[in-house]
Amino acid sequence: MKDLFLFEWRHIRNSGSFLGMLVIIPLLIGFSLHLGNERVNQQLETISQLREMEETFYYDKLNELKAIEAGEAEYNAWWQNPANPLVLAQFNQAGRHVFLEPKPLSALASGQLDIFPYYGKVTLTTADPLRDNALENPFMQVAGSFDFAFVLVWLIPLFVIVMGYNVISSERENGTYALLQSQPIAIKKILFYKLLFRFLVISGLIVISLILWALVYGINVFSISGLQLISIVLLYIAFWFCLCAIFNLYQTSSAVNAVGLAGLWVILLLVIPALISLIVSTVHPIPSRAIWITEQRAIQQDVQAQGEELFDLWLVDHPEEFLEGDTPQFYQSWVRRLVWAENIAEREQKAERIFEEPRIRQSEMASRLRFLSPPMALQTWLERKAGSDAERLRSLDQELKRFQSEWQVFFLPRFYRLDFFTPDEFDLIPRPS
Amino acid sequence: MVVLSIAKNELKKYVRDNVVTTLGIFLLLLLSVSVYTGVTYYKSMAEQHAIAEEVARIQWENQGEKNPHSAAHYGTFAFKPVSILSVFDPGVDKYTGVSIFLEAHRQNFAANSIAEDKDSARRFAELTPSFIFAYLFPLFLILAGFRSVISEKESGMYRFLKSQGVTNFQLVSGKTLGLWGILILLFLPFLLIGIFFLMLTDSSQNDVFRFLLTAGIWLIYFGIIINITIAVSAWVKSSGSAMILLLTLWILSTLLVPRLITNLATNIYPVPNTSDFYQAIRTDLLEGIDGHNPYSEHSAAFRDSILVAYGVEDVSELPFNFRGLMLQEGEEFEKRIYDHHFAKIDAIHQQQIGLFTVSSVLSPTLAARLSSMAIAGTDMHAFNHFTADAEEYRISLMRELNMDLKLNAVGDRVVGYTTGSDFFAQNISFTYERPDRVLLDRSQLSPILMLIFWFFLSAVMLIVVTKRSEVVT
Numbered sequence: 001m002k003d004l005f006l007f008e009w010r011h012i013r014n015s016g017s018f019l020g021m022l023v024i025i026p027l028l029i030g031f032s033l034h035l036g037n038e039r040v041n042q043q044l045e046t047i048s049q050l051r052e053m054e055e056t057f058y059y060d061k062l063n064e065l066k067a068i069e070a071g072e073a074e075y076n077a078w079w080q081n082p083a084n085p086l087v088l089a090q091f092n093q094a095g096r097h098v099f100l101e102p103k104p105l106s107a108l109a110s111g112q113l114d115i116f117p118y119y120g121k122v123t124l125t126t127a128d129p130l131r132d133n134a135l136e137n138p139f140m141q142v143a144g145s146f147d148f149a150f151v152l153v154w155l156i157p158l159f160v161i162v163m164g165y166n167v168i169s170s171e172r173e174n175g176t177y178a179l180l181q182s183q184p185i186a187i188k189k190i191l192f193y194k195l196l197f198r199f200l201v202i203s204g205l206i207v208i209s210l211i212l213w214a215l216v217y218g219i220n221v222f223s224i225s226g227l228q229l230i231s232i233v234l235l236y237i238a239f240w241f242c243l244c245a246i247f248n249l250y251q252t253s254s255a256v257n258a259v260g261l262a263g264l265w266v267i268l269l270l271v272i273p274a275l276i277s278l279i280v281s282t283v284h285p286i287p288s289r290a291i292w293i294t295e296q297r298a299i300q301q302d303v304q305a306q307g308e309e310l311f312d313l314w315l316v317d318h319p320e321e322f323l324e325g326d327t328p329q330f331y332q333s334w335v336r337r338l339v340w341a342e343n344i345a346e347r348e349q350k351a352e353r354i355f356e357e358p359r360i361r362q363s364e365m366a367s368r369l370r371f372l373s374p375p376m377a378l379q380t381w382l383e384r385k386a387g388s389d390a391e392r393l394r395s396l397d398q399e400l401k402r403f404q405s406e407w408q409v410f411f412l413p414r415f416y417r418l419d420f421f422t423p424d425e426f427d428l429i430p431r432p433s
Numbered sequence: 434m435v436v437l438s439i440a441k442n443e444l445k446k447y448v449r450d451n452v453v454t455t456l457g458i459f460l461l462l463l464l465s466v467s468v469y470t471g472v473t474y475y476k477s478m479a480e481q482h483a484i485a486e487e488v489a490r491i492q493w494e495n496q497g498e499k500n501p502h503s504a505a506h507y508g509t510f511a512f513k514p515v516s517i518l519s520v521f522d523p524g525v526d527k528y529t530g531v532s533i534f535l536e537a538h539r540q541n542f543a544a545n546s547i548a549e550d551k552d553s554a555r556r557f558a559e560l561t562p563s564f565i566f567a568y569l570f571p572l573f574l575i576l577a578g579f580r581s582v583i584s585e586k587e588s589g590m591y592r593f594l595k596s597q598g599v600t601n602f603q604l605v606s607g608k609t610l611g612l613w614g615i616l617i618l619l620f621l622p623f624l625l626i627g628i629f630f631l632m633l634t635d636s637s638q639n640d641v642f643r644f645l646l647t648a649g650i651w652l653i654y655f656g657i658i659i660n661i662t663i664a665v666s667a668w669v670k671s672s673g674s675a676m677i678l679l680l681t682l683w684i685l686s687t688l689l690v691p692r693l694i695t696n697l698a699t700n701i702y703p704v705p706n707t708s709d710f711y712q713a714i715r716t717d718l719l720e721g722i723d724g725h726n727p728y729s730e731h732s733a734a735f736r737d738s739i740l741v742a743y744g745v746e747d748v749s750e751l752p753f754n755f756r757g758l759m760l761q762e763g764e765e766f767e768k769r770i771y772d773h774h775f776a777k778i779d780a781i782h783q784q785q786i787g788l789f790t791v792s793s794v795l796s797p798t799l800a801a802r803l804s805s806m807a808i809a810g811t812d813m814h815a816f817n818h819f820t821a822d823a824e825e826y827r828i829s830l831m832r833e834l835n836m837d838l839k840l841n842a843v844g845d846r847v848v849g850y851t852t853g854s855d856f857f858a859q860n861i862s863f864t865y866e867r868p869d870r871v872l873l874d875r876s877q878l879s880p881i882l883m884l885i886f887w888f889f890l891s892a893v894m895l896i897v898v899t900k901r902s903e904v905v906t
Contacts, residue, residue: 290545
């Protein structure tokens with residue numbers, strides 16, 4: 001084995017393609033992690049800016065309230081009173097942002113972040129993801145972005161193919177096959193050791209580049225997730241070397257091996273994913289959002305038409321929550337608005353099912369079919385580790401709604417009782433966990 | 434004559450080659466499936482959008498008795514129709530919103546893209562004719578043609594041909610024509626199916642013309658691939674090297690360059706986020722564009738000019754409702770600010786696409802994709818045309834509402850003035866019409882010119898390689 005490894009090393013160290021890889025692979029990995037790191041830093045900066053804005057808003061309101069209580073300031077209209085629960089829960093910059101924070105391995109895959117938002121804002125009546133990237137050029141989304149996942153899933157197999165497609169066939173073409181056969185070692189063993197050596201060299205190059213660049217960009221690969229990543233990288237490289245071995249076992253020429261392996265690459269990375277995408281969208285079609293928009297409007301019109309009726313029904317169910325008697329005008333109108341908003345939200349959630357259900361079925365079917373294409377499975381795994389997969393990003397909706405419930409439970413009873421805030425109570429205002 | 438015999442012989446070889454015919458049939462199958470599912474998808478989307486448009490109109494007309502300005506805030510929707518040519522090249526269609534909310538005082542961007550509801554598998558690849566042409570057809574041509582010249586050298590056949598008086602030019606021309614032959618065998622059924630489908634769906638002449646032009650773009654692209662494949666096959670010393678070199682070029686052109694440019698374009702020409710965008714608009718509304726003519730000053734000057742024109746001292750003395758007139762003036766003022774900011778975004782998009790076009794010097798695939806979607810009317814330009822039309826409609830609708838307020842909310846009807854379904858039913862409606870001619874601006878022509886440049890460059894490469902003596906060694 002030692003001798004074979006030595007021969008192999010002498011053989012490949014003079015090969016132009018190997019020397020090219022020594023330069024290109026670290027550069028590709030480094031550049032992809034650099035871009036990923038920039039993206040994560042930008043996300044962290046946005047999160048920190050929005051949190052700071054939130055803190056400043058509540059800090060200012062607290063100071064305003066203290067000044068009013070000390071008689072140093074006064075407010076002109078009810079919506080300027082910093083003690084009013086509506087002012088703290090609903091108007092202007094009031095409310096809290098809910099974020100899907102970057103994960104430790106976020107720099108690895110940009111995933112679906114160019115389509116889905118990673119944060120949104122909650123008030124008493126809204127819990128919407130904020131589409132901060134809505135003005136981006138859609139051609140960028142069509143072209144896709146360059147990240148580590150792309151380098152690993154799409155490009156590394158091609159380097160493996162270049163290293164492994166002619167391990168035995170080239171011996172045959174160079175006329176050295178007969179010599180190999182005359183050696184006291186089986187051809188299959190020679191093939192195995194040759195490929196093993198090349199596997200060790202390529203995976204060593206990739207793993208070392210990954211670790212070094214990760215250290216440069218402060219990505220922690222010495223964690224359980226990091227070790228899982230390295231194991232998966234090795235497994236993926238081994239998978240492609242196994243395919244090379246299968247082709248080399250047949251008595252085919254280098255050109256046929258190259259065509260066959262390139263063909264497999266196309267099938268696994270382009271054809272199967274395209275067919276999976278086609279099958280899932282044909283079997284479980286999702287209606288156009290144009291229908292949803294008109295449905296949403298119909299719900300709003302309906303609620304508007306039944307306005308007082310809905311309010312009376314709410315009153316029957318919640319008699320203890322409504323202050324009878326002489327209450328301010330804004331109280332009367334805002335209690336109604338909040339009841340209607342709740343009603344609209346409930347109905348919209350039900351209507352959303354015509355999109356949600358086929359989407360879930362699409363997603364389930366796609367994950368069942370994904371095993372047909374290991375590259376697709378790896379891409380999904382990387383996106384999940386990076387927290388940029390569609391499932392996680394879509395979960396933002398649920399996160400927003402969950403926090404909105406908390407927000408409403410905290411603020412609504414206080415508003416219904418017109419229980420205004422004191423400065424000591426500002427610390428009790430909920431924050432997303 | 435010799436060239437034709439070589440081409441004929443080459444074509445026969447392709448047809449008899451099991452790998453080439455299997456791949457060819459597989460491609461045709463994929464192409465047929467992609468057209469069939471594209472047509473089904475198109476029909477379903479077109480139907481749903483027509484329903485949505487109709488329902489939105491009914492909802493507008495039946496919004497109940499209200500003040501016209503309340504109706505302006507209630508707003509309506511403009512739905513982007515699905516283009517019939519999106520069956521062949523969906524372009525950016527699935528990544529742009531399907532509708533725009535049209536309301537008073539504000540220009541909204543399109544929301545709810547189809548991509549948001551799709552499974553992420555589509556990010557790998559989506560089975561459409563344009564995907565098959567951009568990625569799979571070149572691979573097929575490479576796989577079929579990478580050995581065409583080199584195999585003659587490897588098998589020693591070239592010496593025999595040479596002894597028969599065959600020149601390099603004749604051999605390479607014959608091989609090139611042979612590869613064109615197998616391509617035409619594959620492309621022709623698609624062309625016929627496409628035209629048949631367009632006839633069947635009662636498409637306009639313009640759509641058929643666009644389809645044929647798109648087909649022409651793809652043929653130029655395939656011509657580039659054929660030229661490069663034959664040139665490489667004639668240039669390298671072994672079929673293995675030809676294969677690796679051609680695959681490397683394919684990867685660079687289809688995968689690496691487009692993705693790298695996406696990141697470069699985002700970094701060099703960043704688009705502001707929506708919060709900053711709307712904040713900048715709010716600032717300009719308060720302070721004026723570049724600090725000139727803020728709305729407060731503009732509205733005061735406008736009011737004064739009206740008072741002077743009518744020779745009165747107070748707006749209550751005017752023979753019409755001044756608020757209605759002021760609201761419309763406000764709309765026009767706000768529109769100018771919004772247009773100014775949206776034009777900036779458009780300029781950034783143009784710069785980004787410009788970078789893609791320049792980079793297509795490294796990637797003919799980029800040039801082909803940009804050209805195809807521009808001609809098919811599924812690119813960003815086409816989308817901007819829709820949004821511009823929707824905005825024109827919004828401002829016209831707002832004018833109708835504000836003019837109603839101006840003319841009718843007078844006298845004892847000033848307080849609590851409302852209007853109803855009779856009036857809303859008379860309001861203009863919006864159905865987007867695509868341009869009925871293929872009008873391409875400079876930025877759309879550039880990728881087409883780049884593609885033509887690539888075609889001539891690859892042809893020159895082929896001629897140069899043909900003249901090299903190495904071909905015959």
